[in-house]
Amino acid sequence: MALDLNPGQQAGTEIPGLPKATNSPRRTLLWVSIAAVVVLVLGLAVPLVLTNRYYMGLTLAAAILSFHALSVGFLAKHLGLISLGHTAFFGGAAYCVGIAMTHWGWSPLMAALFGLVAVTVAAVPMGALIMRSSGMVFLMLTLALGQALHTISIQPASRDITGAHDGLQLQAADGATFLGIDFYALLVPQSFWPLAWVMLVVVIYLLWLVGRSRFGSLLEGIRENEERMRFSGFGTFVPRVAAFTLSGAVAGLGGVLFALNAHYVSPELLSFLAAGDALVSAIVGGLGALLGPVLGAFIYTFSESFLNFGGNLQLFMGALLVIVLVFFRGGIAGIVGTLYGRSRRKRAQKTTTTTTARPAGPAEPAAPADSKEPGA
Amino acid sequence: MIAQLLNGIALGSLYMVLSSGLAMIYGLRGVTNFAHGSLYMAGAYVAMSVSANVNFWVALLAAPLVLAIVGASLELIFFRSLQDRNHIEVGLVTFGLSMILERVIVLVWGEQTHTVSPPELLTGSMSILGASYPTYRIFLIVVALVMAAALVGWVQYTRTGLYVRAASRDVQAASVLGINVDRVSLIVVCVGGALAGLAGALAAPYISVSPTMGMQILITVLIVVVVGGAGSIGGAMVAGMALGVLQTMGNIWVPALAALIPFVALVVVLLWRPQGIAGKKA
Amino acid sequence: MNAKKKIAYSMSAVALMALVTSCGGTEGGGDAAGGTEGEPIKIAVIPPTSGALAEFGTASREAWEYAAKEANDNGGILGRPVELVIKDTDASANTTLQAVREAVTQDGANFIGGVMTSTEHNAIAQQLEGLNALNFNSNGKDDALTGADCKPNSYRIVQSNLMDINALADSLAELPGETWAIQAVDYSTGHDAAAAFTEAAEAAGKEVVTEQFAPLNTTEFGTYITELKNSGADALFSVEYGADGVAFVNQADQFGLTDQFDTVLGFNMVSEPLFETLGDRIVGFKNNVGYDVNADNESNQSFVEGFEEEYGETPYYVHADNYLAAQTLFAGIEEAGSSETEAVREALKDLSFDSIVGEVTVRSDDNQLLRPSQIGEVVEGEDGELEFEILTTADASVTTPEASDECTM
DSSP states (O other): OOOOOOOOOOOGGGGGOOOOOOOOOHHHHHHHHHHHHHHHHHHHHHHHOOHHHHHHHHHHHHHHHHHHHHHHHHHHHHOOOOOOHHHHHHHHHHHHHHHHHHOOOOEEEEEHHHHHHHHHHHHHHHHHTTTOHHHHHHHHHHHHHHHHHHHHHHHHGGGGHHOGGOOEEOOOTTEEEEEEEEEEEEEEEEEEHHHHHHHHHHHHOOOOOOOSSHHHHHHHHHHOOOHHHHHTOOOOOOOHHHHHHHHHHHHHHHHHHHHHHEEEOOHHHHHHHHHHHHHHHHHHHHHSTTTTHHHHHHHHHHHHHHHHHHTOOHHHHHHHHHHHHHOTTHHHHHHHHHHHHHHHHHHTOOOOOOOOSSSOOOOOOOOGGGSOOTTO | OHHHHHHHHHHHHHHHHHHHHHHHHHHHHHHOTTTTTHHHHHHHHHHHHHHHHOOHHHHHHHHHHHHHHHHHHIIIIIIITTTTTTTTHHHHHHHHHHHHHHHHHHHHHSSOOOOOOOOOOSSSSSEEETTTEEEEHHHHHHHHHHHHHHHHHHHHEEEEEEEEHHHHHHHHHHHHHTTOOOHHHHHHHHHHHHHHHHHHHHHHHSOBBOOTHHHHHHHHHHHHHHHEEEOOOHHHHHHHHHHHHHHHHHHHOTTTTTGGGGHHHHHHHHHHHHOOSOOOOO | OOOHHHHHHHHHHHHHHHHHHHHHHSSSOSSSSSOOOSSSSEEEEEHHHHHOHHHHHHHHHHHHHHHHHHHHHHTOOBBEEEEEEEEESSOOOOHHHHHHHHHIIOOOOOOOOOOOHHHHHHHHHHHHHTTTOEEESSOOOGGGTTTTOOOOTTTEEEOHHHHHHHHHHGGGSSSSSEEEOOOOOOOHHHHHHHHHHHHHHHHTTTTTEEEEEETOOOOHHHHHHHHTTOOSSEEEEEEEHHHHHHHHHHHHHTTTTTTGGGGEEEOOOOOOOGHHHHHGTTOEEEEESSTTTTOHHHHHHHHHHHHHHHHSSSHHHHHHHHHHHHHHHHHHHHHTSOOOOHHHHHHHHOOOOETTTTEEETTTTEEEEEEEEEEEEEETTTOOEEEEEEEEHHHEHHHHOOTTOOOOO
């Protein structure tokens, strides 16, 4: 049974399996590609504009959280599945980097590649198991996956490998570098930023391409009605596993970047609360839009920093989550999308003929114009 | 060995009380109540205060009552107005609510870990089949079993129970047949809240009262409900008891792996029977 | 890891930062480690304000506030006022790290105190050289912090677990009980303590008949207690602390477990903040005592008196350890005649000074403060309130004769 979580993604106009009816796909591709390059270049200048080291640090933390939120958002957007266990990939990859460097003496680059490859490969059998389910059962299985890994990481038996509750401090050989950046310079947000930013823009661009590809349409068809897709002669299991693996890889990339920047890994990365961070970010930003989770990660990270007084962070975050879920369906991106859609409709002076079964306004995928990240 | 078995049954009894309420709410509203751990925690704190100011017996009544009211407001403010929404979305709302509730509890009662003494009558030990065992734990087991029997009786043999079963099976059909689903749902969420309150009150002298108690038990209880068969009260009770005993025995026989037992149980059951032990076919 | 090289790298990181900064204009917060006259000495205090450890966080903050107030009332340190930059954390490494970065880069603090867990200390240890700040650990007792994970900018003020265990081991021969059972947390502290205890027991001619480990955050101890009851031991060594310790003591009481032992020896298990909660159940329990509030020295008496006047409560070990951190830092600044990070670090090397726990020394090999560890028994005081009666005191020369050879700075 498919769950349509995001009111904005009413793909009712599509015929499953056929490419999306876009006015001129090639032109869109061109413009988005140009926009991506421009955003990429502009973003590299962030450390020059944002000279405050603290805010730079927050911006970087938000960018890293974005990967985790994006991976959760991707499954929600395309398959209507909510995961509470992508910590397994985010934290798992971070631990792989930590273990490879600290115990095996690998170079940072090799450790990073290992982390990414290891979780991506691991995501395939896990996806094959978990993707047989959907809805609540999917949520529980992912939760169990994340929690099981967390439990394993803190077992005293794994102490020699994971450092149990203490986590690991990353150790590198003298003079080690990562893609030309000194290993210890990776600790500095300014010097780490280009790495995180380039990866982030590339990942978003790739996810966008995936979303508009045949594969993306197929996934949305599965989300809307898996039975119908099967009757139409599409295998649905392999695409689901592929989507799970892709999202696992995105989360894993985030975890690799986290480990390289922080130089430590701890069981918190695998905890239920870390899963909550990513999920709340994705929901606040908006699950219906590709950029929603990124937006959410920035909002989440900065509000976390501003609201962290008197120990009431949890209270504020809970309230934020409830308010967004109850009143602002589709998240911030949803609001932006609605406003954008409304003004466009006004200009075009015509009504769309799509039938909306739900009361809330449609949250269209955010336009490239919205891709300017708020920290810049 | 008897004592260890009783330890398992005591833990299982606690899981049973807590998860049956969660399963009821899930069965009727389709909502995974992530706030159930916080309700349990609230029950324990209410019981602690009442127990300190009046006595434990009053606390044992007061905690379920207070939590039934909390449950009612949960139903009236959130579940009812959001009933057309996707169930997972509503579940995430309860996730936010639990974050709020846990912090509010800490603001009211502080961060310390507390102990609650059982009443005079229940202190000390008694002999069960030759094994000396704390009286309070026996009391807990008895209360839980009585509660379980009462709940099953209520659902099976009363008119309201019939409505509950009907509405859990198919909300639309039930309302077409003239059942007031909103009213049934209010009752169910109240009872669910009260059960969480009772579990909290029972746990206060049994375990201890601390700000992390809700989060710690939530995941286990969620697993119990899913394993038992989402929405099945009987299934949740059986699964809760089984998990309590398994965990306890696991602690003795395979201490290194005991912590993983709930997860293994979940994966095994869901792969073997995706609808859970007692779940109806999807 | 070659320490000098490591410093060189972090210096290059700092230089790189400076380069970036100079390109983009002046920085808002100003760099850390200002040292000119009249300017305040800024100390970041980052204790948990939420979560299970918030209670100790509050105590840490109170102690630092008291120390700062006392210093300022006496004309400051080097004639300069002491200013605290207080940040909140939930005791998670990530939040604490953010708070440390903010306090140092944003608010210009170059000393850090009040951080709680060993995990947090581990996480910030990595950043200290880059941030050019010193951290004073009054709460994290994990041995690795002055062992394999030691760092030149991290100081440990509180005793390490090893020091306290060695103190227990030292007094074991005098404690009643021949056959011992061990109940410990399934965590490095528990395993280390159990191993050290077993060794000491053998040396004292006693026997350990059973040992079992419960995972951290265990709430239901029935299984373990039942096993302990059947063990036939006549004394118990228990390493259960925090919420676990409370639950264990409470449930052990329900099972009537403690009645069967001649000695219940706790490690980090019972302490002053728990006296009210645990009540009469723990009278007669023995435990390691980090700080003796009745210690007969001038510095301590003035601290206890002043603190009671300020807060209306008697300080306990968390207050004392954090106050001692402030004493250490102030001694270092005065010795250096400057609050520059580098100068204070140099001055603290093997510095000895008089403190609330007597004369102490900062061992430069691992940055551990050398101070005594004690064993106490919970007794009912004259006013009916519980208190520790100190049984034995073990000097640092006994508990930690040498720095761990895993520590290279």
